[in-house]
Amino acid sequence: xxxxxxxMQLSGILRKKTVIVTFFVVLAFVMINFxxxxxxxxxxxxxSQMHDPIKLLTLSDWSxxxxxxxxxxxxxxxxxxxxxxxTDKETKVKIYIESKTGKEYxxxxxxxxxxxxxxxxFTVPFFIEIVLEGICFDLRSAGDPSxxxxxxxxxxxxxxxxxxxxxxxxxxxxxxxxxxxxxVSGILAxxxxxxxxxxxxxxxxxxxxxxxVLFYLISFLEKILNLDYTINYFFILRIFNIKEKNYIxxxxxxxxxxxxxxxxxxxxxxRDDLI
Amino acid sequence: MKYYLRFLWIAFFxxxxxxxxxxxxxxxxFASDVIxxxxxxxxxYFTQYLPQITYWFFPLLFFQxxxxxxxxxxxxxxxxxxxxxxTKRTRWLFKEILRLFLFCCLYLxxxxxxxxxxCSLVSKVKIDASIWKMFCYYMVIYSLYLFVVTLGINLxxxxxxxxxxxxxxxxxNLFFIAAFAIAGNLFAPEGVILEQYEWIIxxxxxYYLIFSMRNSNNDYLISMLLFMGIAALLLWxxxxxxxxxxxxxxxxxxxxx
Numbered sequence: 292x293x294x295x296x297x298x299m300q301l302s303g304i305l306r307k308k309t310v311i312v313t314f315f316v317v318l319a320f321v322m323i324n325f326x327x328x329x330x331x332x333x334x335x336x337x338x339s340q341m342h343d344p345i346k347l348l349t350l351s352d353w354s355x356x357x358x359x360x361x362x363x364x365x366x367x368x369x370x371x372x373x374x375x376x377x378t379d380k381e382t383k384v385k386i387y388i389e390s391k392t393g394k395e396y397x398x399x400x401x402x403x404x405x406x407x408x409x410x411x412x413f414t415v416p417f418f419i420e421i422v423l424e425g426i427c428f429d430l431r432s433a434g435d436p437s438x439x440x441x442x443x444x445x446x447x448x449x450x451x452x453x454x455x456x457x458x459x460x461x462x463x464x465x466x467x468x469x470x471x472x473x474x475v476s477g478i479l480a481x482x483x484x485x486x487x488x489x490x491x492x493x494x495x496x497x498x499x500x501x502x503x504v505l506f507y508l509i510s511f512l513e514k515i516l517n518l519d520y521t522i523n524y525f526f527i528l529r530i531f532n533i534k535e536k537n538y539i540x541x542x543x544x545x546x547x548x549x550x551x552x553x554x555x556x557x558x559x560x561x562r563d564d565l566i
Numbered sequence: 567m568k569y570y571l572r573f574l575w576i577a578f579f580x581x582x583x584x585x586x587x588x589x590x591x592x593x594x595x596f597a598s599d600v601i602x603x604x605x606x607x608x609x610x611y612f613t614q615y616l617p618q619i620t621y622w623f624f625p626l627l628f629f630q631x632x633x634x635x636x637x638x639x640x641x642x643x644x645x646x647x648x649x650x651x652x653t654k655r656t657r658w659l660f661k662e663i664l665r666l667f668l669f670c671c672l673y674l675x676x677x678x679x680x681x682x683x684x685c686s687l688v689s690k691v692k693i694d695a696s697i698w699k700m701f702c703y704y705m706v707i708y709s710l711y712l713f714v715v716t717l718g719i720n721l722x723x724x725x726x727x728x729x730x731x732x733x734x735x736x737x738x739n740l741f742f743i744a745a746f747a748i749a750g751n752l753f754a755p756e757g758v759i760l761e762q763y764e765w766i767i768x769x770x771x772x773y774y775l776i777f778s779m780r781n782s783n784n785d786y787l788i789s790m791l792l793f794m795g796i797a798a799l800l801l802w803x804x805x806x807x808x809x810x811x812x813x814x815x816x817x818x819x820x821x822x823x
Contacts, residue, residue, distance in 0.1 A: 362744035494635045496728040507624040514587030
């Protein structure tokens with residue numbers, strides 16, 4: 292029943308305009324970055340003069356296109372799935388699925404579907420980019436966009452998550468970081484979905500900003516706590532950023548978001564009437 | 567009306583929260599400095615300022631989200647009953663727009679007052695000569711900015727729906743912020759933007775909100791005139807949008823639920 296419910300909802304949500312538009316918007320950011328890299332490397336003759344292609348990815352701290360993408364991230368991450376609940380209610384699909392699979396399965400499957408959809412939208416374009424960069428650029432080039440010596444950049448970036456993997460196998464490192472980015476996006480979308488099911492969010496417009504509020508509260512915490520590591524999403528999610536980070540705190544934070552999402556959905560299941 | 571008045575509490579909390587990070591100062595504050603803080607006086611055009619820009623921008627974004635459906639909500643449900651009885655749509659729209667603008671002013675005023683109160687509780691706040699000048703500049707420039715963005719969301723929501731209205735207007739807004747914050751990294755190798763690239767920053771409306779970029783009274787006047795111009799243009803558009811709106815397909819939001 293649960294699998295049925297997931298399949299039913301997934302096939303519906305993946306055809307939604309919002310999902311397709313977001314996917315192409317993310318893909319556009321990626322393609323702009325790829326095109327810029329192509330233009331910049333057009334006249335370079337030697338591999339030794341080229342920048343490391345992995346450091347030129349959209350998710351990298353060096354990408355201008357990635358910088359703009361991150362600015363839109365709080366909106367883009369919720370855009371594909373923010374209104375799914377309101378739309379399901381509006382089109383009565385909710386009643387249809389609930390009557391077929393049961394109330395609990397509808398809600399839990401919805402959470403899973405929101406996660407999968409956001410994960411796909413925020414990973415597939417980046418994987419395409421990794422493949423394209425691998426084909427078009429020589430992966431042996433190891434120049435740093437900062438133009439510092441290789442050993443110095445390794446020293447600066449060594450504190451980043453799984454950096455040892457970058458030294459041993461940079462493509463795998465890029466894939467793993469993209470995978471993590473997808474997971475974080477998925478969890479944020481799940482949290483947003485769990486919040487917007489409550490009656491305060493009567494207008495669709497309200498459903499876009501719980502993640503904004505969350506980031507605002509986090510930026511406020513950063514201001515008053517004077518932490519020695521960054522808690523701003525802008526620096527955490529971009530790879531090769533050299534700001535001090537605390538990955539255990541971030542993992543706990545994501546786990547809390549996940550638990551809160553399940554808890555809120557549990558409350559909703561108890562309160563929700565089929566009719 | 568009553569429903570929207572509750573959002574002034576958010577302005578109060580936002581004002582208090584925003585200022586908390588800056589409120590402790592041994593030698594106290596001039597009141598005009600507090601107003602300048604709300605006017606993003608410590609912001610520059612480099613990416614390291616982006617978290618700070620976002621921090622000060624959030625309260626404005628809240629207003630835009632809450633009031634983004636202020637005029638549009640009338641078109642969601644029962645609009646056909648309402649507008650068939652009240653035929654002077656232009657007059658009605660003018661009243662609604664005026665209320666929206668008053669809310670903009672009220673929201674900013676409450677935010678400023680709460681910021682000043684928090685500052686005076688933690689540090690000493692001295693009233694200086696330039697407070698009224700800065701207060702007027704802040705209120706006029708920021709209320710016009712809020713008004714322009716919120717009216718833009720409302721108009722696009724009426725034409726399309728609230729999804730598109732919010733995403734398009736906020737998308738443009740965020741693009742301008744991002745473009746402002748990266749301008750220095752790209753075009754200011756020695757800390758000051760190169761003369762030949764100054765136009766890039768000057769065509770960005772967000773630049774006209776930043777008080778640290780306003781050096782003289784003339785600069786403030788230019789900001790006011792710019793936002794007044796955009797507001798006038800939107801007002802002109804809004805009369806067309808509302809008068810030409812087809813009520814048969816009026817409920818784009820909830821399908822009558």
